[in-house]
Amino acid sequence: MNFDKIQNTVSKITSSAASLVKVALMSRGVSAKAPEKTGKSIVVMGNGPSLRQTIDNDMEWLCSHDLMAVNFAANTPDFLNLRPAYYILADGHFFSGRDTDPNVAKLWEELGKISWKMTLWVPRKFLHMAKGLTYLNSNIGLKTFNLTPVEGIKGLCHMMFDAGLGMPRPRNVMIPAIMAAIREGYKKIYLCGADHTWTRTLSVDDDNFVVSIQPHFYQDNDKEHERVRSTYKGLKLHDVLGSMTIAFRSYWQIAGYGRSRGIEIINATPGSMIDAFPRR
Secondary structure, eight states, rough: HHOOOOOOHHHHHHHHHHHHHHHHHOOOOOOOOOOTTTTTTEEOOOOTTHHHHHHOOOOHTTSSSEEEEEGGGGSSHHHHHHHHHEOOOOSHHHHOOTTTTTHHHHHHHHHTTSSSSSSEEEEEGGGHHHHHHHHHHHTTEEEEEOOOOOOHHHHHHHHHTTTSOSOOOSSHHHHHHHHHHHHHHHHHHEEEOOOOOOGGGGOOTTTTOOOEEEOOOOOOOOHHHHHHHHHHHHHHHHHHHHHHHHHHHHHHHHHHHHHHTTTTEEOOOOOOOOOOOBBO
C-alpha cells in the first residue's frame, strides 16, 4: 500500500469518526422511509433559469410525474399550475426571516393557501416553526430530515443515509431534495432547473467584493438581490469556490448511493453543470 492510499484510508476513517460524532450530537428522529413507489417517478424542480424553458416547452411531461418544488417557488404564478406533491425548505432563513424578509413572509402565506394535498419537508430542528402551517391548512403534511453532513467510509455513510441520520454535505437545497425523494420511495428521479452555472456569473468587483449572481426561472425582486449581496459580503473567493466544490462532490456521493440502492437519478436540466448523473 503506497503513501497516497494510506493517507486516503486515514482520511476516510477520520471523516467517518467525525460524522458519527456529528450524528450523535446533531441528528434526531425523523420521518420514516416510505414504501417503494413502484412504477412512479418524480421530478425535483430546482429554481434555475432553465426551468422556465422546461415549464414553457414540456409542461405535459412535467405534469406526468410527481413534482417537488423548492425554496421560493411558491411565490411564482407557475406554482398554482404545477401543484407539486412535495415541497422542501432547508435554509434557516426560511424559518427565521418571516418578520424581516417580505419574500419569506409571502412564501408562508402562499403555502398556507394551497388547495391540494402536499407534503412539506423541513429540517428536524425547524419542525416546531413549521407546525403552525398544518394548523392553518389541513392539506399540508409535514416530514422532517436531518441536515447533518456525513462523510467517510462509503458503507457506513450509506447506512446513515438509509436511517435518515444525515446526508452528503447539503451545500445546495437540491441535495436534501434528492435525498427526500429517495426517502419517499421513488426509484426514478429526474432533476430539472438544476443549472448550477454559478461560475459563469461569479466575479470580483474593484473593491475586492465577491459578486455572485444566481438567476432563477422567475425574476428576483430588489429585496432578494439585496439579501444575496449581503450574504456574500465579506466572503473570500476561495471560500465561495470551495463551497461550490462541496456541492458538486455531494452529487457524486448521492449518485453512488443511488446506484447502490437501485435508484435511477437523471439530470434533465439543459446546460446543467452537474456532472454526476446521466442526462436526458
